[in-house]
Amino acid sequence: MLSFIIAATLIAATAAQACNYSSICANHTMCQYPTTNYGPNCLAPVYSGVNATTQQQIVDLHNNLRRKVAQGNETRGNPGPQPSAANMREFTWDDELATIAQRWANQCTFQHDTCRSVARFYVGQNLYMSLSTGTPNSIQNWTAAVQAWYDEVQNFNKSHINPFQFSSATGHYTQVVWADTYLVGCGFTAFNNSDGWYRKFYACNYGPGGNYLNGIMYKTGTACSQCPAGTICDNGLCA
């Protein structure tokens, strides 16, 4: 009996500690889901997590596409071509964003979470889900996920960069290339579902988040010509 009470107290203390995010919002993902357990929507979880090799791959995938736009090499759009970007930051990995993205991926729910922001800034989010008929293998195809988000550029109107105008048809693209965003952290969960389809769920969180109505998606101009103070040019991106 005594040991039960001690155990219960320890669990309560752990949950409360994990929920320091309640100061940001009541329904923060880390507060709603205080443990790393899979949520009920996962039904039969297979595996989860993003290793260091894959983290670097995700960062590189984003930076390659950001460079393409920054250097004025993206000809697509409605209309295009996309103008080059003078102040686009280079991405690096962020463990706190990744922890929150993984916590959400563990819920196996293909919609945005309510609140994922951190003390430093508002956090944006892109989600991708692939379905297969066989039990998910160990391959995580982040190329497919990031490219699918980016390819919305074909519908993006180049006149909507500054001031920024949001469209749900291009919201993933505009987060991927939002100039001020410089941190990304992602989570992954593969699971078996009862409908006969197996799923791989990809979730990326971005900070500071983009897609601000009437904000500046990026400053147009020669790549790196308006890098923010404290950053230096790295092949078209401000690092």
Ligand SMILES: *[C@@H]1O[C@H](CO)[C@@H](O)[C@H](O)[C@H]1NC(C)=O
């Ligand atoms: C909550 O705690 C984590 C881990 O110590 C820390 O990284 C994070 O910044 C804290 N969040 C807030 C809002 O203080």
Ligand SMILES: *[C@@H]1O[C@H](CO)[C@@H](O)[C@H](O)[C@H]1NC(C)=O
């Ligand atoms: C938090 O989530 C609960 C349950 O989903 C909902 O009833 C409540 O309105 C939410 N609160 C806020 C501040 O969003």
Ligand SMILES: *[C@@H]1O[C@H](CO)[C@@H](O)[C@H](O)[C@H]1NC(C)=O
């Ligand atoms: C996924 O579901 C299939 C069909 O029910 C089953 O054969 C397989 O063992 C499951 N795999 C895992 C890892 O749960």
Ligand SMILES: *[C@@H]1O[C@H](CO)[C@@H](O)[C@H](O)[C@H]1NC(C)=O
């Ligand atoms: C953009 O185009 C230029 C000129 O063709 C090329 O040198 C550069 O490597 C391209 N950059 C990217 C990121 O594709």
Ligand SMILES: *[C@@H]1O[C@H](CO)[C@@H](O)[C@H](O)[C@H]1NC(C)=O
């Ligand atoms: C990292 O994860 C990927 C995707 O699951 C996997 O293909 C790869 O083998 C892993 N690499 C290492 C070094 O564990």
Ligand SMILES: *[C@@H]1O[C@H](CO)[C@@H](O)[C@H](O)[C@H]1NC(C)=O
């Ligand atoms: C990943 O997805 C891309 C784009 O859909 C595809 O070309 C590639 O073959 C896929 N890679 C693997 C290992 O499945």
Ligand SMILES: *[C@@H]1O[C@H](CO)[C@@H](O)[C@H](O)[C@H]1NC(C)=O
């Ligand atoms: C692109 O945006 C401009 C400015 O808002 C607008 O005049 C034009 O009609 C738009 N083009 C398309 C194809 O939506």
